[in-house]
Amino acid sequence: MSVAIVIPARYASTRYPGKPLVELTLPDGSRKSLIRMTWDAAQQVGGVDHIHVATDDDRIRDHCEAFGASVVMTSEAARNGTERCAEAAEAVGADLIVNLQGDAPLTPPWFVEALIDGIGQADVATPVLRCDRKTYDMFVEDRRAGRVGGTTAVFDRAMRGLYFSKEVIPWIDPTKVPDPVPVFHHVGAYAYTPAALRSYASWPEGELERREGLEQLRFLENGAHVACVEVEARGRTFWELNNPADVARIETALKENG
Template sequence: MSVLIVIPARYASSRYPGKPLVELTGANGDKRTLIERSWRAACAVQGVDRVVVATDDDRIQTAARGFGAEVVMTSQSCANGTERCAEAHAALGGGYEVVVNLQGDAPLTPHWFIEDLVAGLRAAPDMGLATPVLQCDGETLNSLLADRAAGRVGGTTAVFGRDHSGLYFSKEVIPFCAEHFEGAAPTPVYHHVGVYAYRPDALADYPSWPVGPLEQLEGLEQLRFLENNRKILCVQVEARGREFWELNNPEDVARIEAMMVKMGNN
């Protein structure tokens, strides 16, 4: 099963303009841009046939080609990463059996998250797409709650049914928990990892659907699938002792750098 990883990256982010070119300092003091670190994470995944950066910005194109990435230029009309992935896949001539969307703000994504994701989609032929979910421990849950209390839009959470098909995704922390958790204690909240694996037909259909009210309210691209009655397989992944966080706000830079130092990630 041929696999393409697309890393969609745009410069004009409303919450954090220029985010893909923000430099992050690793454990040995090396500074690399967010988009390079995301590309390196993609290149570490086993069983992948091709990795490309998809962008509409010349600055990102120049930076990506500078560190050796293949770049596909896409239009400025792409509303989100899924639309950019669909355009990039078409520009490459299609033909891949699985297209992975590794968003350019997730440099800490372990390779096994994506490997498990692709395996999960392969094992579910009735699903058009899949996405990873990671059970929150007390520390992560409290970080999500702290973001919301401070008025910051932090990580996304997910709820799913017994068959692991997604019921809803939200930038709020769901489900509501009256119980307080600390440290490494497991919680009933699942952190949605911003990666998607699509079958080509599901990906090709996506841009033709109008933006629905839930996608517009939450600003979450995957809700367009649910609003069009398409199932999303939630694949539970394991941290294996690794910390995971996405770069959503400027305040996340120091947190991610601290995690890289702790993990020895250069």
């Protein structure tokens, strides 16, 4: 089975325009763009045959090609990373397409490897990470401040996805937060079959997808099997760059992760 990682990247982000080209400070004091950091993270994943950046922006293409990345140009019509992956899949031609989103440079390789191993008979596989108290508090802090931060996931006993939300679900009485915290952080990565991507591209945008701004809800709204694969942080901090405020969080996590 051939596996390709596709890193979708667009310049015109609603919440953070130009996000892929934002530079972060590494622990050694050097600076590196967000998309370059994600490319480097993809290089650490085992069992992958090809890695490509998928973009519609010449600035991102030129930047990525300058550090040696393979770039697949996609149309401006792609509304989210999954639609962009669906376009790129035709050019990539792999048996399994992995979407490693360009704003998640802290994604450990074992998260992605778990998807490749765990998709089974599902249409889509995506990682979920149980929140520790620090991460849960960051979710709650973002919502109190009116920021749309990370995404949470709920699933059934067979680990089949039931819902994903930018709200913190399930709700927990703030005076009785249990240990372990029963909230799972949805990690922004996916493994898809080519057939699932073709179907996705043929479906209209769903009501829940539009309201939440979460692309994976289109799969659930159309009855697709989305497998949630639980992963472990192994002592590392995970967070995505969703808002400008997350730059400092990621830079801190880089130092903590070594």
